[in-house]
Amino acid sequence: MFHHLNITVPVAEDPKWNSKPAWKLPGWAEPIIVATILFGAMFMTRRRNFRIFDTRASLASPLDHYHSNSSSSRLVPYESDSDSDYDHVSTSKFAPKLRKCCGFIIELPNTSRFRNNIHSRILQRFPFLNEMLYWIINYAFYRMTAIASQALFASSGIWNVAQEHGIAVLEAEEYGFLSFLFPIHERQVQQWFMHGHQDALTVLNKAYALIHIPGTVGFICWYYYVAPSFETFAIARRTLTLTNFCAFITFIVYPCMPPRLLPAAYGFLDTVRHDDAQSVWMSGKYVNTLAAMPSMHFGYAFCIGMTIIYHSGVFRRTLERGEYRKTPLAKLFYLALGIGYPAFILTTIVATANHYFMDALLAVGFVFLSFFCNKIFYVFIPLEDLFLYLIRADKPIPSTGDRFHKRGGRI
Incomplete structure (x- = not known):
């Protein structure tokens, strides 16, 4: 055993990398996968009783249509919660x-006058x-974190x-007051895979590269389609966004180097690069490689x-309007997946x-904080109104x- 900067690292000969190389997707494949998921969801969630070029039949009358202005349908639930009392409804x-x-109280223009414009x-x-537009904005903000942190x-x-x-x-993790939460250290986990389970580690390398973005995008698409109400979907989406x-x-403010980039004395191996399994989304000069924490x-996975698990209905006694109680097998499936x-x-x-x-522990804390504070996005409602008007x-x-x-679908 030897001590390096107060971290105890057992001396062990690192095994040679003997696993089969991970199957590498061409650079264009990942964007195609994500685009297919997004546009597939766009098609599946289309409004079937509405025609783009049939302006004779409006979706709703002017007085009915004011509900579409009662809250931010992208950042807050479509059905207004706290701000509906302040919408002005009159014969105008x-x-x-x-x-x-x-x-x-802010007075803003009514965008329903534009409902027959082609883009509307x-x-x-x-x-x-x-939904696609707002997640693109999210991704753009992430891209800016590396530039802001470097400045x-x-x-x-x-570095x-x-x-x-x-x-x-x-x-x-090893000596702090929360050390009891970390009985197993990261190096031990990686070494277990390195000694006799390298093929499994190759699978994890590819999973790290491919599941994060497509998996999260797929979840957003799936839940937009199956959630019993937009309000329920919006809570999950706002929680993810605030997280x-x-x-x-x-x-x-706290750039943190991942274990794989630490000096070799700490005993970590960058297995993703060894397998050449990097994701196209996690490469390029605007990707923040020092964003471990x-x-x-x-x-995302925890949220x-x-x-x-909520969707499974296992821990709920009441159901939402129109929602059907799931079969025991369906409940078990969703619980196991959750x-x-x-x-x-x-x-x-x-x-x-x-x-x-x-890193995972702090992420859990942020998810809970975001869940309880997700309505903070209501402050952006006036900005959305102005953007739509512009x-x-x-x-x-x-x-x-x-x-x-x-x-009466059962999903």
Whole structure:
């Protein structure tokens, strides 16, 4: 045994990399997979009783249509919660909307006057397009974290700072007051796979590269389609979005080097690169390689897992309007998936030396914080109203739950 910067690392001869190389997708395959999922969801969630070029039949009358202005259908539930009392409804055809924001009442233009514009009608036909737009904005914010963090730590050198933070995480796990939460260390997990289970590690390498983005996008698409109401879907989506922004702020102010990039003395191997299994989404100059803390791989997986468990109905006595109680076999399936998916992702991020256990713990904390504070996005409702007015578009009515209620589907 030897001590290196207070971290105890057992001396062991690292085995040679003997696994079969991971199957490498061509660079264009991953974007095609994600695009297929997104546009497939756009088609599946289309409003079937609405025609883009048939302007003779409007989706709703002006007085009925004011509901589409009662909240942000992309950042908050379509059915207004706290701000519906402030919407102005009168006999005026396009009466201004009154919004409550930060304790003030703001008068904003009514976008329903634009409901017959071609881009408004496209959005009404394919309301999932708005979900796609907001996740593109999310991804753009992530891309900016590396630039912002480098600018913040330009004087001290971001690489050195991130390495110090990575070592500090290992020290906290081994000697900190929360060390009892980490009876197993990351190196032990990777070494178990390295000694006799390298083929399994190759699978995890590919899973780390391919599951994160397509899996999360697939979940958003699936839940938009199967959720019994848009409000239920919006809670999950707002929680994911706020978790994102909590992580983005942490990436900027606390750059953290993943275990795989630490000096070789710490005993970690960059198995993903050894297998040449990197994702196209995680490469390029704008990717933040020093963003280990927290793990958004696990943050997403945990949020998805909790949503699936909620969807199973195992721990619920009441059902939403139009929702059918699932069979015992379906409940068991969703429960196993809700527990198994986060557990698999946790094993993946640690075995591939991309994250520390503490990264996952902080991600869980952010998910809970985001769940309880997800309505903070209501403050963006006036901005969305103004944006829609500037582009002369009316916000679409979400289609989540439509077919579920009309057909009595059981999903």
